Amino acid sequence: MAIRREWKGDEWQEFALQLVQRRHGAENVQIVPDKVKGDAGLEFFTTCGCFYQCYAPQEASDVAKAASAMKAKAGRDLPKLIKNKTIIEKLLAGTKGKRWILLCPFLDNKEVVASVRERGLTIRAENLAFLTSEFEAPCHSQQDFLAEIEQLKALSLGPPLSVASPTAEEVKDAAGDTEIGVRIDAKLGRAFGPNAPGGQIVARRDQYVKAHLHRENALEQLRDNHAVLWERAFETIEAEEARLIAVGATSTIPGQQLQESMNRMENSLAQALPTLNPALRTRIALGTISDWLIRCPLDFPESDLS
Template sequence: MTAADPLQGIPAQPSGDDFEAFVWSLLQRRYPPEKLRYFPATMRGDKGLEGFSTDGIGYQCYADKDSLTLRARTDKQKAKLVRDTNKLKKNKDALMALLNGTVLDHYFLIVPQYHSTEVIEHSNRRAEVVRSWGLPFISDVFAIAPKTPQDYQGQYQAAILDAAAQVKLAEPNVSPVAVDDFAEQEPELAVTLLEKLERLKGHHPAADVEIMRASLTRWFLAKEEMMEGLRGIPQTREAVEAQRRLRQEMLEFENGFAATQPHERVLQVVADYATQLEANVAGLVTGDAERLSRGQTGEWLMRCPLEFQAVP
């Protein structure tokens, strides 16, 4: 029996509208103009790389937009490496003229997302093949590596801060099984949430506690998945955490006098925190701010900073 492919179940992250232009904007932030050369396919530059920096790094961007899973994206990235490195040999004379004496030690395939072990292993094998060709512009230590925009952390964060870029997060993928298993895996959080919802039902007898429990649990798990995704963008993750701490301090203060109906308080917290995140975390899009806010509100209900003091 063939083992299940773990990459088949991982959604591919969105690539953005013009990935290549964005990547080169990051490189232009990193290098002074005289140290960077760019010759994309639109300039008849389809010769295996889109450009290079004079410190010996060749660059090629690749962002397929139709991959639904990381498996599909991984297979395409590996095939892309084979096609484009073959062009280095095919276009040897033209590349020698373009490189003008620069010898490449590195070749970066810059992609929105990759599966590290598989693509890195493939890159290492492909670099060995390229070295074997003895091309005059390829060094003896030539290496190929996949990279993402987040690898250029300083330039990436600067682009976010000046609104030249948005934070790209994969849409959360929380399974019904994960929601069902939550009570067993986090019993204290699940019990506290249920107690809060039962208290709400006391003021709103028609409220469906089970629907609310499942929704808040799913939102919390989605938020956790998104925060894990933000580990690759540490400044943005810390910005979200800073806003969470500020809002949580205010929640604890408001508990003493927030005499509003429970459902009104929950909805207001969700709306206010989403607005706060979007206003104060550079590059965070509206949909992600709303998802983070819903999930964080669920966590506040589970961990007690959000209490009810309902109007009779």
């Protein structure tokens, strides 16, 4: 299973909460509000005595830097159990803490585990009234929640979509002197007429190619993290393509055919994926039109030009 490594802090905390709620039951998880004087070193805790503190390193590709940041996070927050012991004891209301868990998107370096667990033993030695005598501080990551992640995916509640926009270099590579670029150039030339400025055709071509690449990125993210949404998107796109091939466009004017196909695709996706970001639906729709131009379900014969 591919694990997403790069997260914004708030985004990771929200997703981590979903994972913990799936594991322990939402009714057994208490969020600790942080608007007033912070979260006292706990972002949420369970009725069985697990304290969770979430952290997403800003540097996700450098293993050493990520490990250093994780150790520093535990070094800042574990001592808060001592500093805020009066507040925490009131929050727990009799619940005894047996685990303080640093929950990160990934865990690459065993030195993090050793460092955090050692700090946990130091806290245990303080004999705090709200901790059990077996208190420990382990580190967990998404690898420890694979079953919960699969459950969320089945409910289309997987990780938030992070769809990378194609770079200018990627568009250039795909749209330059390639079969894809030549095919779209020819179709757009027929669609907008032989007198259309060459620069305009190239600009349109690049936008269609960019949309196609963006669509592929979006569908890959849906397939990996939101299986139900991906299936709906796939079925919708297939149905619209089958309709286009069987019935064709109602207009014989190429520009109107493009707009009509775009409108139908956007409307169909809006009905099938109402919770998806509208801007992303538009990109998927435009990318689908580009895919049709590349593979030929949508074409503009010379005889259609006026």
